[in-house]
Amino acid sequence: MTAPTSTKPAPARNRWSRLVWLVPAAILVLAAVVLAAKGLRELPAVQSFLTAYPGESELPHGAPVGFPAWLGWQHFLNSLLILLIIRSGWQVRTTTRPPAYFTRNNTGPIKTRGKPAKISLHLWFHLSLDALWVLNGAVFYVLLFATGQWMRIVPTNWDVFPHAASAALQYASLNWPVENGWANYNSLQVLAYFTTVFIAAPLAIITGLRMSGAWPKDAGRLNRAYPIELARAIHLPVMFYFTAFIIVHITLVLATGALRNLNHMYAARDDTGWAGFAIFAASLAVMTAAWILAKPIFLRPIASLTGKVTR
Amino acid sequence: MKIVVLVKQVPDTYEDRKLDTAAGLVDRGACEPVLDEINERALEVALRYRDGNKGTEVVLLSMGPEGTASALRKGLSMGADVAVHVLDSALSGADLGRTAAVLAAALRATGFDLVIAGNASTDGGGGVVPAMVAEHLGLPHLTFLDAVEISAGTVAGVRATEHGSLGVHALLPAVISVTERSAEARFPNFKGILKAKKKPLQVLSLAEIGLDPAFAGAGRSAVVTAAERPARTGGTRITDEGTAGEQLADFLASARLI
Ligand SMILES: Cc1cc2nc3c(=O)[nH]c(=O)nc-3n(C[C@H](O)[C@H](O)[C@H](O)COP(=O)(O)OP(=O)(O)OC[C@H]3O[C@@H](n4cnc5c(N)ncnc54)[C@H](O)[C@@H]3O)c2cc1C
Ligand code: HEM
Numbered sequence: 171m172t173a174p175t176s177t178k179p180a181p182a183r184n185r186w187s188r189l190v191w192l193v194p195a196a197i198l199v200l201a202a203v204v205l206a207a208k209g210l211r212e213l214p215a216v217q218s219f220l221t222a223y224p225g226e227s228e229l230p231h232g233a234p235v236g237f238p239a240w241l242g243w244q245h246f247l248n249s250l251l252i253l254l255i256i257r258s259g260w261q262v263r264t265t266t267r268p269p270a271y272f273t274r275n276n277t278g279p280i281k282t283r284g285k286p287a288k289i290s291l292h293l294w295f296h297l298s299l300d301a302l303w304v305l306n307g308a309v310f311y312v313l314l315f316a317t318g319q320w321m322r323i324v325p326t327n328w329d330v331f332p333h334a335a336s337a338a339l340q341y342a343s344l345n346w347p348v349e350n351g352w353a354n355y356n357s358l359q360v361l362a363y364f365t366t367v368f369i370a371a372p373l374a375i376i377t378g379l380r381m382s383g384a385w386p387k388d389a390g391r392l393n394r395a396y397p398i399e400l401a402r403a404i405h406l407p408v409m410f411y412f413t414a415f416i417i418v419h420i421t422l423v424l425a426t427g428a429l430r431n432l433n434h435m436y437a438a439r440d441d442t443g444w445a446g447f448a449i450f451a452a453s454l455a456v457m458t459a460a461w462i463l464a465k466p467i468f469l470r471p472i473a474s475l476t477g478k479v480t481r
Numbered sequence: 482m483k484i485v486v487l488v489k490q491v492p493d494t495y496e497d498r499k500l501d502t503a504a505g506l507v508d509r510g511a512c513e514p515v516l517d518e519i520n521e522r523a524l525e526v527a528l529r530y531r532d533g534n535k536g537t538e539v540v541l542l543s544m545g546p547e548g549t550a551s552a553l554r555k556g557l558s559m560g561a562d563v564a565v566h567v568l569d570s571a572l573s574g575a576d577l578g579r580t581a582a583v584l585a586a587a588l589r590a591t592g593f594d595l596v597i598a599g600n601a602s603t604d605g606g607g608g609v610v611p612a613m614v615a616e617h618l619g620l621p622h623l624t625f626l627d628a629v630e631i632s633a634g635t636v637a638g639v640r641a642t643e644h645g646s647l648g649v650h651a652l653l654p655a656v657i658s659v660t661e662r663s664a665e666a667r668f669p670n671f672k673g674i675l676k677a678k679k680k681p682l683q684v685l686s687l688a689e690i691g692l693d694p695a696f697a698g699a700g701r702s703a704v705v706t707a708a709e710r711p712a713r714t715g716g717t718r719i720t721d722e723g724t725a726g727e728q729l730a731d732f733l734a735s736a737r738l739i
């Protein structure tokens with residue numbers, strides 16, 4: 171019993187017209203930051219701070235050097251999955267008429283007492299990718315801690331903070347820190363990777379689970395303490411965090427010695443040849459293909475393997 | 482067996498549908514035209530029979546304007562073998578009688594053992610085209626079937642009545658119409674979409690199905706006036722202060738709903 175409201179979205183012009191002042195404003199702010207950082211670096215006190223804290227915290231004794239091949243695999247699978255996870259999550263959020271619905275067959279290996287809920291095909295895809303992503307992440311955690319590789323992305327000394335401040339200042343003044351990610355990440359990288367792996371990813375999982383059908387509906391006290399609205403309010407900003415991280419991450423990877431960085435992660439070697447780039451290019455091709463093929467017409471037959479796909 | 486499925490392209494109900502109030506016709510540009518869902522179900526009934534019976538041919542027949550081809554392609558991608566499109570400028574604004582006469586003539590031209598239609602279209606909603614077609618052809622007609630059983634020489638089905646359900650059957654050739662409960666339509670798959678591009682889609686004019694545009698008995702109704710439905714008003718909001726139940730009952734009683 172509400173008054174009729176227009177279902178037409180506001181004209182697109184409004185959305186883009188804001189860019190007219192947003193873009194110049196952003197450029198001005200950036201220029202101001204760069205100038206301020208350059209100015210700061212002239213100060214003797216700041217110069218001695220930069221000498222004391224060049225930007226990377228020393229690794230604990232016995233930390234491994236270099237990138238094992240498994241890290242490259244894990245990292246690639248993670249990139250591929252998260253690309254599709256972000257897209258499918260966004261589709262869950264923005265689609266008003268899903269292309270199809272999915273109801274899980276309650277017969278196979280996963281059998282529940284309750285009746286499986288009917289979900290949109292987008293959400294089915296999101297959840298299926300999530301399962302693979304969690305599996306990939308679990309393997310990553312195990313390998314990370316089994317090989318000591320964790321020491322490279324978990325801060326072990328409070329001095330990461332001044333080091334990170336130093337690295338940030340060096341980035342901001344456009345006089346970038348000399349880094350050698352093969353041996354050690356700079357402290358800003360360490361903090362960013364740590365946040366992504368050990369804060370953002372678990373947050374996405376625990377909030378996603380809360381919204382999913384896997385969460386118990388009748389857990390009275392627990393559900394009052396952790397309402398679904400709270401999970402929804404956190405899940406989306408976590409996606410924004412991931413997106414921002416990925417944009418900055420890739421930009422810096424490509425801007426700070428692309429060939430060498432790509433060799434580290436994609437070819438497990440520390441030189442400036444083209445091997446890493448070639449594998450990276452191939453991985454981009456795989457991601458593009460997955461993006462193009464992730465359409466209802468191809469997802470429906472896969473979804474029908476474990477459930478009923480209906481309108 | 483040759484099964485002809487009558488299909489109609491209709492404006493998508495998901496969007497706001499519009500009437501061109503000056504001409505009294507549907508504004509076809511206002512929203513996306515789609516294959517009527519009830520006809521997808523009718524097609525599904527035919528396809529299920531064909532799945533189990535080699536040598537069955539499923540033909541789509543539609544009368545409609547230019548863009549109807551896209552609805553027919555959709556039906557072909559779901560699995561129909563052939564599509565026939567009756568397209569003629571003399572058919573613009575055809576009413577129920579004219580539509581049925583044309584479809585009957587087209588059916589005579591294509592030949593058939595069984596004709597399957599939807600019980601009522603989503604846009605016109607007349608619900609009588611199938612009966613009129615059957616009358617034109619002088620054939621038995623089973624209407625509003627919730628379930629259909631096709632076999633070599635007969636068609637049987639179940640239709641709901643006010644007091645229960647009715648089992649009905651007829652010898653072929655026959656015309657039937659099906660309801661929303663008849664079948665859950667399949668999605669076209671990738672192979673189907675590729676194959677649909679190569680399947681025959683025949684376009685026929687009135688002359689080609691043997692009808693003179695001024696055919697006998699084609700008294701044509703004209704829309705005299707059409708007006709937009711007035712916007713809905715706010716309605717009544719009932720806040721529960723312990724008497725909501727009574728207020729609801731009063732509201733329903735005053736609107737003569739109970
Ligand atoms: C703006 C407007 C004004 C109208 N004015 C009049 C009028 O003045 N007088 C009048 O008699 N009618 C009028 N109509 C009705 C219109 O002519 C009918 O929509 C049309 O004749 C088809 O009937 P239906 O869709 O109601 O068919 P239904 O009987 O509801 O259709 C049932 C089934 O018949 C089959 N079928 C129906 N049409 C076709 C088709 N074209 N091609 C293939 N199969 C088909 C389908 O299987 C469908 O599911 C008007 C419609 C509109 C939108
Ligand atoms: C296709 C895009 C990507 C490219 C090209 C890329 C490239 C790289 C490179 C080259 C490194 C090593 C950095 C160095 O040597 O200094 C690295 C590390 C890392 N990347 Fe990416 N990356 C991509 C996407 C992602 C995504 C989507 C995430 C997570 C959401 C991510 C998370 C990480 C993490 C956590 C590390 C540190 C890994 C470790 O050492 O344990 N990357 N990436």
Ligand code: HEM
Nearest residue numbers: 255256259260262263300374375378379381382406409412
């Ligand atoms: C195990 C991990 C995850 C699970 C179980 C999960 C689960 C879910 C569920 C159930 C929804 C639907 C919410 C609803 O019905 O409204 C959803 C939405 C969404 N997910 Fe996830 N998700 C996970 C990881 C991620 C990740 C890693 C991202 C992005 C980086 C992401 C991005 C989104 C977005 C953008 C939405 C739409 C949110 C909204 O409508 O506000 N998800 N997710």
